[in-house]
Amino acid sequence: MNNIFKSIRKSFSARLTIFILTVTALLFIAAICIMAFSSRKLIQQEASRGAENILKATVSNIEETITSVESSTLSTAWMVNENKDNPGYMYTMTKQLIASNPYIIGSTVAFRPNFYEQYGEYYAPYSYKDEETGKIISFQMGNEDYDYHTMEWYQLPYLLKRSGWSEPYYDEGGGEQIMTTFSVPLQDENGEIFAVMTADISLKNLTEQVAQTKPYPNAYTILVSNNASYISHPIGERILNETIFSNALELGDTTLMSLAYKIVGKETGDIEFLDETGEKSLAIFHPISNGWSVVLVCPLKDVLEKTLEMNLILVLVLLFGLILLALLCWLTIRRLTRPLSEFCDSANNIAQGNFNSSLPRIKSHDEMRKLHDSFAHMQRSLTSYINELKTTTSAKERIDSELNIARNIQLNMVSTDFRENLYATLHPAKEVGGDLYDFNFTDGKIKFAIGDVSGKGVPAALFMAITRSSFMFVGGLGLTVQQIIERINNTISRGNKQMLFVTMFAAMYNPKDHILSYCNAGHNPIVIIEPPKEEGGEAHAFYLKAKPNLVLGLMEDFKYEGEEIEIAPGSRIILYTDGVTEAENATKEQYGEERLLEFARKAFNIPTAKECTEALLADVQAFANGNPQNDDITILTVDV
Amino acid sequence: MDVTIKNEGAKTLVTLQGRLDTTNASDFQNDIQPLMEGEKPDIEIDCTDMEYTSSQGLRMFLILQKSVLARQGQLVMKNMKPQVKEVFDITGFSNIIKII
Numbered sequence: 001m002n003n004i005f006k007s008i009r010k011s012f013s014a015r016l017t018i019f020i021l022t023v024t025a026l027l028f029i030a031a032i033c034i035m036a037f038s039s040r041k042l043i044q045q046e047a048s049r050g051a052e053n054i055l056k057a058t059v060s061n062i063e064e065t066i067t068s069v070e071s072s073t074l075s076t077a078w079m080v081n082e083n084k085d086n087p088g089y090m091y092t093m094t095k096q097l098i099a100s101n102p103y104i105i106g107s108t109v110a111f112r113p114n115f116y117e118q119y120g121e122y123y124a125p126y127s128y129k130d131e132e133t134g135k136i137i138s139f140q141m142g143n144e145d146y147d148y149h150t151m152e153w154y155q156l157p158y159l160l161k162r163s164g165w166s167e168p169y170y171d172e173g174g175g176e177q178i179m180t181t182f183s184v185p186l187q188d189e190n191g192e193i194f195a196v197m198t199a200d201i202s203l204k205n206l207t208e209q210v211a212q213t214k215p216y217p218n219a220y221t222i223l224v225s226n227n228a229s230y231i232s233h234p235i236g237e238r239i240l241n242e243t244i245f246s247n248a249l250e251l252g253d254t255t256l257m258s259l260a261y262k263i264v265g266k267e268t269g270d271i272e273f274l275d276e277t278g279e280k281s282l283a284i285f286h287p288i289s290n291g292w293s294v295v296l297v298c299p300l301k302d303v304l305e306k307t308l309e310m311n312l313i314l315v316l317v318l319l320f321g322l323i324l325l326a327l328l329c330w331l332t333i334r335r336l337t338r339p340l341s342e343f344c345d346s347a348n349n350i351a352q353g354n355f356n357s358s359l360p361r362i363k364s365h366d367e368m369r370k371l372h373d374s375f376a377h378m379q380r381s382l383t384s385y386i387n388e389l390k391t392t393t394s395a396k397e398r399i400d401s402e403l404n405i406a407r408n409i410q411l412n413m414v415s416t417d418f419r420e421n422l423y424a425t426l427h428p429a430k431e432v433g434g435d436l437y438d439f440n441f442t443d444g445k446i447k448f449a450i451g452d453v454s455g456k457g458v459p460a461a462l463f464m465a466i467t468r469s470s471f472m473f474v475g476g477l478g479l480t481v482q483q484i485i486e487r488i489n490n491t492i493s494r495g496n497k498q499m500l501f502v503t504m505f506a507a508m509y510n511p512k513d514h515i516l517s518y519c520n521a522g523h524n525p526i527v528i529i530e531p532p533k534e535e536g537g538e539a540h541a542f543y544l545k546a547k548p549n550l551v552l553g554l555m556e557d558f559k560y561e562g563e564e565i566e567i568a569p570g571s572r573i574i575l576y577t578d579g580v581t582e583a584e585n586a587t588k589e590q591y592g593e594e595r596l597l598e599f600a601r602k603a604f605n606i607p608t609a610k611e612c613t614e615a616l617l618a619d620v621q622a623f624a625n626g627n628p629q630n631d632d633i634t635i636l637t638v639d640v
Numbered sequence: 641m642d643v644t645i646k647n648e649g650a651k652t653l654v655t656l657q658g659r660l661d662t663t664n665a666s667d668f669q670n671d672i673q674p675l676m677e678g679e680k681p682d683i684e685i686d687c688t689d690m691e692y693t694s695s696q697g698l699r700m701f702l703i704l705q706k707s708v709l710a711r712q713g714q715l716v717m718k719n720m721k722p723q724v725k726e727v728f729d730i731t732g733f734s735n736i737i738k739i740i
């Protein structure tokens with residue numbers, strides 16, 4: 001399962017498809033909901049209208065029955081009035097009425113007490129239709145046990161002086177069925193009521209008729225009386241025993257209660273309510289002319305069955321559509337993005353150094369084409385860049401190796417034939433540099449010199465080589481330092497169009513008379529450290545004041561002035577180039593002459609010239625603290 | 641190194657500011673190229689704000705001086721800070737270039 005999710009996350013087409021599907025599905029669901037809601041309303045309205053029509057048909061059938069019973073009874077009642085002098089004829093009357101109307105199953109003319117003196121208190125000729133034989137049987141039914149004068153069917157028309165229908169009742173002892181009676185008061189010329197004529201009808205026919213009104217399989221129709229008591233109901237026990245009111249009270253259902261009130265109020269309409277099983281149902285009701293009402297109850301589930309069916313079909317169609325869409329999306333996006341994975345392979349190939357790796361073929365003119373062109377451009381650029389890099393790298397390697405050789409040549413050019421009392425070090429800032437030094441010991445004297453060519457690098461190095469060769473040559477000729485300097489100046493001044501120049505300090509020490517002869521050509525002042533005057537005292541270090549004259553290489557035949565100084569035996573002399581005093585630390589602070597003099601004061605106690613030289617170099621490097629060396633550094637120490 | 645060149649009548653006034661060392665010596669050479677042209681130049685270089693010069697820098701002044709002399713002109717440097725003046729003195733450049 002995890003693997004499936006991982007591959008979905010990695011696959012562009014899968015992710016896009018899921019996104020599109022989600023949005024589409026949401027839209028579909030919204031559409032279904034709206035359609036379901038509106039179609040449900042529509043179908044419910046349609047259903048309730050249809051049911052109402054069915055109900056009206058039932059109602060008019062019932063009313064037809066009732067009207068026919070009423071008119072037959074009223075016309076017979078008129079004839080009774082005509083023949084009231086003939087009491088025996090009443091049997092015939094009732095028989096005729098039953099015969100004339102198929103719905104009437106019983107009839108009587110019940111006279112008020114002592115209307116006929118010969119019959120006394122009770123006279124009520126009664127006829128009824130025997131159900132088994134179909135014969136009409138007559139008898140006089142009034143007696144002390146059956147005191148009809150107190151009965152509802154007699155009392156109501158008698159007192160109200162108008163005809164009407166009784167509440168339905170269960171006829172025990174008679175037809176053993178639910179019946180209702182239409183009673184008509186009979187009045188004499190004075191308007192006094194002398195008898196009540198009745199016609200009994202069985203509700204069996206009516207209820208059967210009502211029961212057939214069933215527009216949906218689980219729908220049922222009930223007939224209720226004036227006071228909402230059940231005349232017909234699928235649950236038989238309810239008939240005549242319960243009313244909609246009692247039912248609503250029992251269930252605590254206010255909707256049902258309002259239905260009962262509407263029915264009693266003889267209203268027409270429909271109402272939605274929960275039936276006893278908790279199912280949503282639709283009740284459609286219509287009054288009948290005799291004061292009863294017919295109520296059609298349809299479970300909403302049945303009514304809306306068509307909606308459900310329709311919705312189900314809709315959902316299936318949409319589901320099918322979604323699956324189709326998913327398939328199409330996935331295939332299309334995969335086809336469109338296939339070059340991407342191929343580009344990925346190409347990029348990997350290129351990353352491994354294969355710049356001619358083939359690219360996917362793109363026929364479209366969209367972003368893929370742009371990507372393709374960018375890739376191709378990148379390949380070309382990389383190829384030419386790498387080629388260029390190879391060329392420059394090899395050129396640089398060549399120069400580097402040549403410079404290395406040059407550095408070795410240059411370092412071999414300066415003497416390293418040091419003595420106990422003389423040591424020097426040379427550190428070019430680049431591979432090759434412009435500093436130089438030299439020394440020799442001839443005629444019992446020590447000759448030494450230090451120089452610095454303006455600038456650095458290869459030009460300075462070449463100029464240094466010329467200067468150094470010149471010095472080697474003239475240094476051994478037994479000349480004074482002043483003559484040496486002038487000879488070198490003349491040599492290097494010729495043809496120096498580049499205006500490169502050399503600063504130089506040359507000196508010669510004669511240990512016999514302790515005289516130091518020297519000539520300066522624009523070089524930094526040298527440091528002399530004299531031993532303490534008394535035991536345990538401090539050494540005396542100072543910069544030797546020398547005439548600057550002029551740097552070498554600028555003016556041929558320049559007259560340099562030489563000087564002399566007597567120095568104490570055991571003194572130490574330090575010569576250096578400006579790489580020492582101008583060495584900088586990270587904050588651009590220079591090592592400086594003060595710091596150098598400070599070092600010199602302590603340096604007297606350093607045993608050998610070599611150690612002193614190395615200590616000064618270490619001090620300068622410690623001061624620079626890793627800051628890159630800008631200039632060549634050269635130090636020469638001589639102990640005399 | 642900032643170089644400002646201004647002409648005031650026949651005189652050319654140059655103002656230098658900052659450090660002149662190996663790293664910017666060739667830029668400086670380009671900056672002073674205008675001074676290498678014209679007959680009988682009269683150049684005055686104000687060094688009030690010049691902090692330092694290396695031997696490369698000295699070379700540039702020397703080249704300028706030679707060029708000026710070849711064109712029968714004159715070059716004067718003024719207001720040098722002591723540490724800059726010292727470099728000119730030590731190397732003997734004070735003998736070649738007029739410093740006031």
